[in-house]
Amino acid sequence: MSYILDIEGVNKTFGGLHALTDIQLKIEKGTTHAIIGPNGAGKSTLLNCCIGRLIPDSGTVTFNGHNMIGMQPHDINHAGMVRVFQTPEIFPELTLLQNVIIPALAKRDGTFKFNPFRSLAKETELQDQAMAALADVGLEKYHDQHAGSISRGDKRRLELAMGLIQQPSLLLLDEPTAGMARHDTNKTIDLLKKIKERGMTKVIIEHDMHVVFSLADKISVLAQGCIIATGTPDEIRNSAKVKEAYLGESEDE
Amino acid sequence: MMKISLQNNMVVMLIFSAVVLTAPLWLAPIGANYPDLLQKFAIFGIFAIGFNILFGLTGYLSFGHAAFLGIGSYTAVWSFKLFTMNVLPAVILGTIMAGVFALAIGYISLRRSGIYFSILTLAFAQMSYSLAYSVLTPITNGETGLQLTMDDARVIDSLFGVEAEAGLPSTNLFGQVMSGYSGFYFCAVLLIIGFYVSLKIFRSPFGMKLTAIKSNQTRMKYTGFNTRPYLLSAFVISGMYAGLAGALMSITDPLAGAERMQWTASGEVVLMTILGGVGTLIGPLLGVGIIKYFENIFSAMNPSALQEIFSFLPEWLGNIVVAVTKHFVGDGWHLTLGAMFMLVVIFLPGGVMEGITRLFAFIKKKLGLNRFDVDSEDHVSEGGENK
Numbered sequence: 001m002s003y004i005l006d007i008e009g010v011n012k013t014f015g016g017l018h019a020l021t022d023i024q025l026k027i028e029k030g031t032t033h034a035i036i037g038p039n040g041a042g043k044s045t046l047l048n049c050c051i052g053r054l055i056p057d058s059g060t061v062t063f064n065g066h067n068m069i070g071m072q073p074h075d076i077n078h079a080g081m082v083r084v085f086q087t088p089e090i091f092p093e094l095t096l097l098q099n100v101i102i103p104a105l106a107k108r109d110g111t112f113k114f115n116p117f118r119s120l121a122k123e124t125e126l127q128d129q130a131m132a133a134l135a136d137v138g139l140e141k142y143h144d145q146h147a148g149s150i151s152r153g154d155k156r157r158l159e160l161a162m163g164l165i166q167q168p169s170l171l172l173l174d175e176p177t178a179g180m181a182r183h184d185t186n187k188t189i190d191l192l193k194k195i196k197e198r199g200m201t202k203v204i205i206e207h208d209m210h211v212v213f214s215l216a217d218k219i220s221v222l223a224q225g226c227i228i229a230t231g232t233p234d235e236i237r238n239s240a241k242v243k244e245a246y247l248g249e250s251e252d253e
Numbered sequence: 254m255m256k257i258s259l260q261n262n263m264v265v266m267l268i269f270s271a272v273v274l275t276a277p278l279w280l281a282p283i284g285a286n287y288p289d290l291l292q293k294f295a296i297f298g299i300f301a302i303g304f305n306i307l308f309g310l311t312g313y314l315s316f317g318h319a320a321f322l323g324i325g326s327y328t329a330v331w332s333f334k335l336f337t338m339n340v341l342p343a344v345i346l347g348t349i350m351a352g353v354f355a356l357a358i359g360y361i362s363l364r365r366s367g368i369y370f371s372i373l374t375l376a377f378a379q380m381s382y383s384l385a386y387s388v389l390t391p392i393t394n395g396e397t398g399l400q401l402t403m404d405d406a407r408v409i410d411s412l413f414g415v416e417a418e419a420g421l422p423s424t425n426l427f428g429q430v431m432s433g434y435s436g437f438y439f440c441a442v443l444l445i446i447g448f449y450v451s452l453k454i455f456r457s458p459f460g461m462k463l464t465a466i467k468s469n470q471t472r473m474k475y476t477g478f479n480t481r482p483y484l485l486s487a488f489v490i491s492g493m494y495a496g497l498a499g500a501l502m503s504i505t506d507p508l509a510g511a512e513r514m515q516w517t518a519s520g521e522v523v524l525m526t527i528l529g530g531v532g533t534l535i536g537p538l539l540g541v542g543i544i545k546y547f548e549n550i551f552s553a554m555n556p557s558a559l560q561e562i563f564s565f566l567p568e569w570l571g572n573i574v575v576a577v578t579k580h581f582v583g584d585g586w587h588l589t590l591g592a593m594f595m596l597v598v599i600f601l602p603g604g605v606m607e608g609i610t611r612l613f614a615f616i617k618k619k620l621g622l623n624r625f626d627v628d629s630e631d632h633v634s635e636g637g638e639n640k
Binding site: 051053072073074077078082083085089090091092093094098101102103105106107109110111112113114115116117118119120121123162166 | 260262450453454456457458459460461462464465467468469471472473474475476477478479482483486490
């Protein structure tokens with residue numbers, strides 16, 4: 001079995017708080033792996049440890065056979081692990097099209113390229129690519145609007161387009177449908193299913209069980225910084241331990 | 254078919270060159286067409302364009318760009334003293350030397366962002382100023398300022414057997430003396446080149462990345478960009494513009510003093526850029542024009558001139574008006590500048606360019622036009638438009 005991401009014994013504490021305790025997680029290539037858990041369980045912390053925003057106190061994060069601990073965020077991005085943020089991290093002063101061109105440029109130009117005399121207007125290939133990425137998430141008609149002016153749900157989808165245009169081998173999605181209306185959520189699910197057919201591996205953090213069970217091949221349950229169960233959706237659905245820790249409570253929400 | 258649009262670089266450059274080169278004509282009616290002031294417009298124009306590449310695109314506010322201005326000036330004068338009175342080596346060496354210093358200062362200052370970056374650049378500029386005044390006196394000639402002397406080496410000039418004249422030689426471009434209008438046209442050509450480079454940067458992927466860093470630097474890192482070299486490049490480029498401007502100051506008047514490096518000089522270019530419109534292509538130039546023109550008009554006025562202006566008023570009223578306004582002219586013209594700056598920042602946060610953009614929008618609405626081909630809003634955000 002080939003694992004694209006292998007998290008081994010990761011610990012992270014903030015002051016006296018154990019945010020992550022001995023996390024063991026293996027993500028198989030080409031699958032969609034959901035991580036669920038109550039608020040404060042450490043889901044976002046785990047993603048932050050993967051993309052270099054946080055450095056774990058101990059343990060290793062191996063991606064495609066390379067250790068990611070201590071690597072710069074931009075290098076991790078170029079290694080092929082890309083994160084879509086929970087609170088939209090976009091470029092509000094730029095247009096939607098430019099927001100998508102930027103990550104496409106990163107993919108093409110690398111971490112740094114000094115090309116002040118190249119004309120942006122002549123980058124038609126990039127622009128077409130960016131328009132296609134916007135069309136994928138249904139935002140092409142707003143392409144010349146400023147990203148700061150669109151709705152929160154649209155910003156989430158813009159972020160998704162920004163992640164997808166880089167064609168990462170592993171996409172980390174932090175609650176991709178939070179703040180979206182039901183029909184938008186369904187559209188996003190359809191889009192994520194479509195990506196799956198392209199063979200992109202995904203890790204999804206999600207609260208919405210509808211999203212989780214319609215997308216995930218495997219689910220890990222995180223509670224109080226520990227992974228309490230990993231299995232197929234059916235196994236998780238029927239696990240008494242998980243019900244107690246998480247699913248039972250979430251019904252009230 | 255080529256569209257006549259401001260999106261087209263050729264069109265922009267043709268208009269810009271025409272406007273700059275005919276400045277002595279169209280500035281005549283307001284009495285601003287004498288060479289000394291025209292040179293100032295062009296030189297500070299270069300300074301502000303360069304400053305805007307850093308501040309306008311990346312949002313990093315440097316309070317130390319006067320240091321590069323000073324370095325350019327000193328280098329140019331040394332080039333006159335050591336090598337030749339020809340201005341070309343002076344311009345090139347001044348720009349390169351400023352670039353080298355910008356690389357060093359930028360490398361350290363860019364470890365911090367926001368106010369800490371501004372303070373670091375300010376500290377470096379004040380250090381340069383103090384050094385020029387004290388320790389480095391052998392190089393800078395301290396308080397007196399660096400100037401030409403009769404026994405300067407000028408190795409290249411003497412190599413080519415340029416005849417020593419009576420008195421100090423004057424700066425020249427292959428024989429053409431660089432004073433008066435010829436000095437202005439030399440500066441104007443460099444201004445046009447400088448503007449072209451800035452235009453290319455604004456409309457390049459590189460420029461868009463700089464804008465994106467201003468918008469959300471954290472996101473840029475997670476998008477796969479190493480932001481530090483981008484910021485450093487922008488810093489060095491803008492430092493080189495400042496060095497070029499400094500060298501031109503020495504060309505039009507071959508004397509370099511330490512006061513050129515003082516923080517007030519750094520502050521002036523910040524004012525000009527903000528007044529005109531940060532992050533726009535033309536805004537900083539408008540800021541330069543406005544500040545330098547009014548400085549010229551108001552600082553030259555004195556109470557008796559005011560008396561004449563207000564002579565149409567009844568005498569008692571005229572006296573009161575003069576008594577108040579005399580504090581705003583002459584040496585006190587900075588009061589006028591301060592008031593002007595406050596008005597602009599409060600009512601037009603985007604500077605004069607925002608006023609122009611609003612005016613165009615208003616006219617468009619009045620005329621009921623759906624689309625103006627001439628879009629005055631040449632904002633950085635236009636970079637990605639598919640034209």
